[in-house]
Amino acid sequence: MVTARELFKVIPDTAPDLPGNAATPEKVALGKMLFFDPRLAASHAISCSSCHNLGLGGTDNEETSIGHRWQRGGRNAPTVLNAVFNTAQFWDGRAADLEAQAGGPMVNPVEMASPEVHVPEQLRGIPGYRDAFARAFPGEADPVTLANAQKAIAVFEAGLLTPDAPFDRYLKGDAAALSAEQKAGLSVFIDKGCIRCHNGINIGGAMYAKFGVFASPGATLLPPGDKGRYTVTRTDGDQYSFKVPTLRNITLTAPYFHTGTVWDLREAVAVMGDAQLGSKLSEPEIDTLTAFMGSLTGKQPEVTMPILPPSVATTPRPKP
Amino acid sequence: MVTARELFKVIPDTAPDLPGNAATPEKVALGKMLFFDPRLAASHAISCSSCHNLGLGGTDNEETSIGHRWQRGGRNAPTVLNAVFNTAQFWDGRAADLEAQAGGPMVNPVEMASPEVHVPEQLRGIPGYRDAFARAFPGEADPVTLANAQKAIAVFEAGLLTPDAPFDRYLKGDAAALSAEQKAGLSVFIDKGCIRCHNGINIGGAMYAKFGVFASPGATLLPPGDKGRYTVTRTDGDQYSFKVPTLRNITLTAPYFHTGTVWDLREAVAVMGDAQLGSKLSEPEIDTLTAFMGSLTGKQPEVTMPILPPSVATTPRPKP
Numbered sequence: 143m144v145t146a147r148e149l150f151k152v153i154p155d156t157a158p159d160l161p162g163n164a165a166t167p168e169k170v171a172l173g174k175m176l177f178f179d180p181r182l183a184a185s186h187a188i189s190c191s192s193c194h195n196l197g198l199g200g201t202d203n204e205e206t207s208i209g210h211r212w213q214r215g216g217r218n219a220p221t222v223l224n225a226v227f228n229t230a231q232f233w234d235g236r237a238a239d240l241e242a243q244a245g246g247p248m249v250n251p252v253e254m255a256s257p258e259v260h261v262p263e264q265l266r267g268i269p270g271y272r273d274a275f276a277r278a279f280p281g282e283a284d285p286v287t288l289a290n291a292q293k294a295i296a297v298f299e300a301g302l303l304t305p306d307a308p309f310d311r312y313l314k315g316d317a318a319a320l321s322a323e324q325k326a327g328l329s330v331f332i333d334k335g336c337i338r339c340h341n342g343i344n345i346g347g348a349m350y351a352k353f354g355v356f357a358s359p360g361a362t363l364l365p366p367g368d369k370g371r372y373t374v375t376r377t378d379g380d381q382y383s384f385k386v387p388t389l390r391n392i393t394l395t396a397p398y399f400h401t402g403t404v405w406d407l408r409e410a411v412a413v414m415g416d417a418q419l420g421s422k423l424s425e426p427e428i429d430t431l432t433a434f435m436g437s438l439t440g441k442q443p444e445v446t447m448p449i450l451p452p453s454v455a456t457t458p459r460p461k462p
Numbered sequence: 463m464v465t466a467r468e469l470f471k472v473i474p475d476t477a478p479d480l481p482g483n484a485a486t487p488e489k490v491a492l493g494k495m496l497f498f499d500p501r502l503a504a505s506h507a508i509s510c511s512s513c514h515n516l517g518l519g520g521t522d523n524e525e526t527s528i529g530h531r532w533q534r535g536g537r538n539a540p541t542v543l544n545a546v547f548n549t550a551q552f553w554d555g556r557a558a559d560l561e562a563q564a565g566g567p568m569v570n571p572v573e574m575a576s577p578e579v580h581v582p583e584q585l586r587g588i589p590g591y592r593d594a595f596a597r598a599f600p601g602e603a604d605p606v607t608l609a610n611a612q613k614a615i616a617v618f619e620a621g622l623l624t625p626d627a628p629f630d631r632y633l634k635g636d637a638a639a640l641s642a643e644q645k646a647g648l649s650v651f652i653d654k655g656c657i658r659c660h661n662g663i664n665i666g667g668a669m670y671a672k673f674g675v676f677a678s679p680g681a682t683l684l685p686p687g688d689k690g691r692y693t694v695t696r697t698d699g700d701q702y703s704f705k706v707p708t709l710r711n712i713t714l715t716a717p718y719f720h721t722g723t724v725w726d727l728r729e730a731v732a733v734m735g736d737a738q739l740g741s742k743l744s745e746p747e748i749d750t751l752t753a754f755m756g757s758l759t760g761k762q763p764e765v766t767m768p769i770l771p772p773s774v775a776t777t778p779r780p781k782p
Contacts, residue, residue: 178517187528192507197498197770204780208507212532394772406775442769449762450517452714455726460524 173298199394205402210255218402270451304440327434356420493618519714525722538722590771624760647754676740
């Protein structure tokens, strides 16, 4: 029988290294400022943290996020917590890593809506950022770039981990870390085949899967207009395929699925049974699976709000 | 000659007591959660901290704030920092204190837009808040009320102080805390009569003054439709009167005036000379006054982001 320790891995206490993007204290500090700075948005009113609220499981608990001029994003905002361990970023995996992801929302017209050339202009217009970029990227002639902002944000985000969930303590050998019901749920999770997609360190995040393998979840959960991974690869087999979301901290990150249309975790579990397993889960199975998922919530990162470098009279002003 | 020590007072390190609203650790912790919780807004997307960003001098650095469905507020958002020392809250003083103020934006349809009855409904729908209110207001049969939310927010905000500005060190006797130019600016500030309105612990915040005593600042800075304090008192003498804003942390809180239409502190100083002193300030006077104002920026509060009590399946959901 396959065991939990073969299928999953514990979340570490410290950030993994990012290839080609060494984390220095100066770069992490810069990334933290940028993560919280609403001046990266055209309006100066939306920051990374608006939709990836570290007080709310790294999400905004909205079906889809509210962006520039109250426009709605196309898909539910995934959590930033432990996101460094995902195989790629966004529901369709269109960004290879956190660094690539960070460039998306800033310039997306329905999110932060800063034109690409404007981001470095804005940052250069804030004297404290000129210094902070110079310290984070020493030796570069022109360190205040969008690419460097993405690097700095990525190293900050790589440290947004939630170690020490009951399930992690269980994986480390503390059999008492899970309740009897949670252990029963883990057995169902393994035996029913949830683990085919939800495995690895993030219990998800490692692969793509067609939504509706056995039965379509319906147009509310799977609107025909959003073909998921296919929009990136243009490969027929990827139609309606999405990145399998992490189940870590899932009790904090409602609503669920790429549409964000299911608010109740029990209901989401039932949908998964029907659509992905072709198996009508019994009420007791749904109960134990949901209880097991409660064991996946880890210690949330404690982050001190950064004091942001002040704007000056010549700093570019918010756009209406 | 009047001295700075007679006119001003230093910012203390710790929060003052609020009459009838004792600060307990539980109440401060609850107030901090509420301050950062966007679920107090109908949209679940706007919190107190959206417009009173502790990384940006307790303001949003917007002319007027962006509220529910991207509506604009009527006046520039004042800083929450040291606001406990203001004689009243809002530009028109319509709230007597922080506790009264905190109730305003939550229910204001252009700001957070939560109907008054909805706030406690929302909070009761989040189990962690039921516990947190019970701990903060022990012995109350029904502690989850809008009034108690306001009390908790007020005790948290009362601790948002910025002690140890160079000017405070100067007031305490450290003559070297101000530069020669800043000292010259302080002399101009006293001699020209800025101190008639900008005095006391907040160097402002203690009284109301008609905007345009000597000359109207024009319709951009003083739109005829906003009669200021008059809208509260209906007393003719209060027409176009506004609460004198604090000058503490003024380098962080652009744009200026109740309209937020002046982004350059030097320009704001010049406007004050013309409109309030009836004295065209010279360029050197503007320079030294602006330098003096730079000495009013204190140590910004270090705040750890609160982990918010999670929503559950039955928690009221955001309104579209």
